[in-house]
Each structure stands twice: as C-alpha cells, then as structure tokens.
Amino acid sequence: GNSVTQMEGPVTLSEEAFLTINCTYTATGYPSLFWYVQYPGEGLQLLLKATKADDKGSNKGFEATYRKETTSFHLEKGSVQVSDSAVYFCALRGISGAGSYQLTFGKGTKLSVIP
Amino acid sequence: GAVVSQHPSRVICKSGTSVKIECRSLDFQATTMFWYRQFPKQSLMLMATSNEGSKATYEQGVEKDKFLINHASLTLSTLTVTSAHPEDSSFYICSAREVPSDYNEQFFGPGTRLTVL
Numbered sequence: 001g002n003s004v005t006q007m008e009g010p011v012t013l014s015e016e017a018f019l020t021i022n023c024t025y026t027a028t029g030y031p032s033l034f035w036y037v038q039y040p041g042e043g044l045q046l047l048l049k050a051t052k053a054d055d056k057g058s059n060k061g062f063e064a065t066y067r068k069e070t071t072s073f074h075l076e077k078g079s080v081q082v083s084d085s086a087v088y089f090c091a092l093r094g095i096s097g098a099g100s101y102q103l104t105f106g107k108g109t110k111l112s113v114i115p
Numbered sequence: 116g117a118v119v120s121q122h123p124s125r126v127i128c129k130s131g132t133s134v135k136i137e138c139r140s141l142d143f144q145a146t147t148m149f150w151y152r153q154f155p156k157q158s159l160m161l162m163a164t165s166n167e168g169s170k171a172t173y174e175q176g177v178e179k180d181k182f183l184i185n186h187a188s189l190t191l192s193t194l195t196v197t198s199a200h201p202e203d204s205s206f207y208i209c210s211a212r213e214v215p216s217d218y219n220e221q222f223f224g225p226g227t228r229l230t231v232l
Binding site for chain 2: 046102106107
C-alpha cells in the first residue's frame with residue numbers, strides 16, 4: 001500500500017535559519033506529492049505540490065523536489081520566519097486498494113521558529 | 116481560496132450518546148467530501164468518502180453503522196458518531212472537493228476535537 005514517512009518533530013529553529021523537513025514515500029505507480037501546512041486553529045492548506053519526477057514545487061519561499069530515484073520530497077526553506085511556525089504534512093495522492101485516488105499523509109512535523 | 120468550516124470545533128460528550136459534526140463548504144459547491152480521523156502524533160487517516168446524493172464509501176476497518184455520514188446537499192456533510200465511547204475520542208477533519216475530478220485540490224476544515232467521557 002501507499003505510505004509516507006516524514007521526520008518527527010518538534011523542530012525548533014531560530015529566525016532566518018535554514019529548514020529541511022525530510023519526507024520519503026512508498027507508492028505504486030506514479031503518485032503526485034504534496035506539502036500541506038496547518039497553522040494553529042486552522043485547517044490544512046496546500047503549500048506546494050509536484051506531479052511528476054524532477055518537478056519542483058515552490059511557494060512562499062518553500063521548495064520541494066520530486067525525487068523518484070530516492071522516493072523523496074524533502075521540504076526546504078532558506079530563511080524561516082516566526083510566521084512559519086506550524087505543522088507541516090507531507091502527502092501523496094495515489095491509487096488506493098479500492099482503485100480510487102486518495103491522499104495518504106505523513107504524521108506531521110511541528111515547526112517552531114523563535115525570534 | 117475556498118473555505119471549509121466545521122462545527123463544533125470542540126465537543127465533550129458522555130459515553131453512549133451520539134454526536135453530530137457538520138462540515139460546510141462556504142463559497143463553493145462540494146460534490147465530494149472526505150472525513151479523516153487524526154490521533155495524537157499520527158497522520159490523518161481517511162475514514163470515508165461521500166458524494167452528494169449517494170451513500171458514503173467507507174475505508175476498511177471503519178464501522179459504517181457507528182460513523183454515519185450524510186451528504187445531503189452540495190455544501191453540507193455531517194458525520195454522526197453513534198453511541199460514542201472513550202476510544203472514539205479523536206480529532207476529526209473534513210475536506211471538500213469542488214468537482215469530481217481526482218486531480219482537483221481538496222480544501223480542509225479546521226477539525227473537530229471530540230472527547231468522550
């Protein structure tokens with residue numbers, strides 16, 4: 001079946017530090033890959049996505065590259081801000097056992113950025 | 116962007132009672148809605164998929180008689196936890212998709228924290 005493994009948190013960084021959150025996946029076929037962000041008290045929001053190998057998704061200074069050879073989709077940001085404090089979820093959209101497209105999520109990584 | 120709301124945000128109930136959670140798409144018509152469950156420090160687990168006007172499709176291991184899902188309109192889906200027990204305590208999250216295409220984005224609600232005493 002499909003699965004997503006992401007680094008466990010919490011992660012605490014100082015403002016302007018470099019961020020990496022690792023994510024690897026297992027899936028049949030060619031899944032699409034996503035990063036979602038959940039700010040306190042809000043629903044999950046799509047941060048970025050990539051639909052095929054070597055695609056790079058980017059948004060708000062965050063980037064992630066779809067690496068088929070290493071089955072990875074690591075999230076990076078060069079300089080984090082306090083406002084980036086949130087929980088980040090890696091996810092894939094692939095075909096489930098029932099034959100339909102479904103999202104499979106990692107456990108989430110809580111990021112705290114301190115001034 | 117599209118907004119999905121959930122009500123209530125938190126609910127505490129006694130064991131044996133039923134609890135209804137609402138999921139609404141505020142500015143679009145949701146032909147498909149999804150219900151997820153999240154345990155502490157765990158990923159979101161899909162419980163069921165519902166299409167407007169038809170019966171929900173439940174994931175393996177989810178009791179359909181315990182978790183009743185109704186998607187009677189294009190903007191509202193409800194999840195009713197019947198005869199709730201402490202092990203049903205969890206964070207329930209819904210999401211909605213505007214059109215039936217599998218490639219369309221899902222928009223997530225803020226979640227409902229259920230505590231069963």
